[in-house]
Amino acid sequence: MDRKRNLLLAVLLFMGFLAGCSGNENSAQAEKTEDGKVVVDFWTFWGSETRRPIIEKIIANFNESQDDIHVKHTFLPWGDIWTKNLASVAAGNPADVIINDINTVSQRAENQQVEDLSQYIDESFEKQFYPHLWETVVYQDKTYAVPFNTDTxxxxxxxxxxxxxxxxxxxxxxxxxxxxxxxxxxxxxxxxxxxxxxxxxxxxxxxxxxxxxxxxxxxxxxxxxxxxxxxxxxxxxxxxxxxxxxxxxxxxxxxxxxxxxxxxxxxxxxxxxxxxxxxxxxxxxxxxxxxxxxxxxxxxxxxxxxxxxxxEGGGFVAEIPKGADHPEEAMEFIKYLTGPEGQKYWAMKNFDNVANIEAAEAVASELTGDEQMVYQATVENLQQTKMFPVPVxxxxxxxxxxxxxxxxxxxxxxxxxxxxxxxxxxxxxxxx
Structure with a gap:
């Protein structure tokens, strides 16, 4: 009986091993498109008739700009998105990129809920952004997010x-x-x-x-x-x-x-x-x-x-949750999302203040009439706007x-x- 029981146990373990391999293979295939592009899952709370088409156009422009990465947009309602983000990080299956609050980056860094992006960032990249916004994404001399938008x-x-x-x-x-x-x-x-x-x-x-x-x-x-x-x-x-x-x-x-x-x-x-x-x-x-x-x-x-x-100002950042499957590809998308092209499109269509200096100044110069007057005033006002990140x-x-x-x-x-x-x-x- 012991030999039969041991043989049956061995068969079951082997079948489980095969099932696990099959599951991993399917999972790996699911993370790539049919033409082999890595799928980056991007979570936002922008689901309105106004903002959803704008962010999805930026995503589409990025997807068309290169042949290696396909960004998929996942909309989650305001309030739910960050609760689900923390749960997914704890479970080991987070998004690849998420839009999150600018004033609480240090909290997530301290709690190891977000990836350190320092290896992907150099001084020239940092200089693209308003200094008072960049300060919010640095914790213990390491960078954990990239500023996206702000206000004043x-x-x-x-x-x-x-x-x-x-x-x-x-x-x-x-x-x-x-x-x-x-x-x-x-x-x-x-x-x-x-x-x-x-x-x-x-x-x-x-x-x-x-x-x-x-x-x-x-x-x-x-x-x-x-x-x-x-x-x-x-x-x-x-x-x-x-x-x-x-x-x-x-x-x-x-x-x-x-x-x-x-x-x-x-x-x-x-x-x-x-x-x-x-x-x-x-x-x-x-x-x-x-x-x-x-x-x-x-x-x-x-x-x-x-x-x-x-x-006083606030805003949002793009960050990579801890344990994301594709951090390098996620960072490539973040660089586009927070770069001059993506930021300018977002700012023009939403009339929103963005973190990228080149994009903000381009929008201020291209608008006309009352739009130009207000937007230029907000850009100038960022010089005397304070951010108050929550200290750990x-x-x-x-x-x-x-x-x-x-x-x-x-x-x-x-x-x-x-x-x-x-x-x-x-x-x-x-x-x-």
Whole structure:
């Protein structure tokens, strides 16, 4: 019986070995096209009617440009893509290329969830990109991603409203003091009802942290590994924000916010707010829904005459998940995706800020009219835009700061008390 059992076990093991070989062979064949091209699986969250055709055209252009690699686009919804990416890395079957958040590259590098790309990159390649974006993809002197796109905040202002208020439409406010003066002149009020509000600093694509950065000479909450949360300038910025709500009245602010909805009813486009902070792509809403709107753009007003027009930025990178099957081929595609040709096409079709300097400047020079005015302003504004990558020492610091700032703005705690508490809470998170 033992001999029969051993013989049966040997047969089963041999059959399993053959099945495994067959599976590996099929898998290897599946990773190549019929004409022998290596298939690179590229994951993105760009599935809209606008963006999907654009990224797929870039992919098609790359596929047609060479004979060795075929890129396949896999769309995954926003929110799902990064959860599935981490699961696939853990399971050992990740994508070859993925679009990921620019400010958390170091976290993934620290956790060994992304490939080191240093061997594929030289100094000439690095110089293609804006320095403040490149800094986000380097961790412990190694490169783990390549910047793809970014954004920056501008002040959009209604020129017709400026003229009506007796303000020069070619001279937007330069400082916070001027911003307040202009806003009061731009307010239009009938009785207790505002027909138009000059400005409110927390409307648009901006939050309290951006104003704190602007006030504090461009400093974020963590600078060079040191906490910079509880600072006099950041406290002053929060007092300033509270002053706007006090002047307009909380009921007015809430009533206006309740009307915010689709692009068609945007209060700036509708003429109900005279100045508005947003990213460059906000122009596309003006183009589509505010054809008669005469507007201008400017950098964010500075805290005072001696400080900078600091803005906060974000964006996305292209990276190779840890354990990807085809890193060399994946990197060839990333070089095209982030190179001048791919970046220019993306920027022109999406009216989006890209990381490649040559591409960004080419788009700024080729556009015309209002498109050129806004895009050129965003490109120039990248020089005074700060990125705030999440440091590995404080991986979850936003979750400790944001609730405190919310309570400050609700009047539940003073700016000084709140910032002191936030800095204390974040200090306890530090990983050695």
């Amino acid at each position: 905040r501008l002040l959009f202002y209604n020129k017709a409203a400026f003229k009506e208020a007796g303000l020069d439409p070619e001279a937007p406010p330069q400082t916070w003091e001027e911003l307040e003066e202009y806003a009061k002149k731009l307010d239009v009020k009938t009785g207790n009802q505002y027909e138009r509000i000059g400005f409110y600093p927390l409307w648009g694509s901006i939050g309290a942290s951006s104003w704190m950065t602007n006030a504090d000479d461009g400093k974020g909450f963590i600078e060079n590994g040191k906490l910079a949360i509880d600072t006099p300038r950041k406290a002053e910025a929060l007092h300033w924000l509270l002053g706007w709500k006090e002047r307009l009245g909380e009921k007015t602010v809430q009533t206006y916010q309740a009307e915010f909805g689709s692009e068609q009813s945007n209060p700036f486009i509708a003429g109900k707010v005279a100045m508005w902070v947003d990213i460059g792509t906000f122009y596309t809403q003006i183009r589509d829904y505010g054809q008669d709107l005469e507007f201008g753009v400017a950098p964010l007003p500075s805290f005072d005459e001696d400080s900078g027009h600091w803005a 020492e404080y991986p979850d610091y936003h979750s400790r700061i944001n609730p405190v700032v919310d309570n400050i703005l609700l009047g539940k705690i003073s700016p000084e008390e709140g910032l002191k508490k936030a800095e204390s809470d974040v200090s306890k998170l530090k990983r050695e």
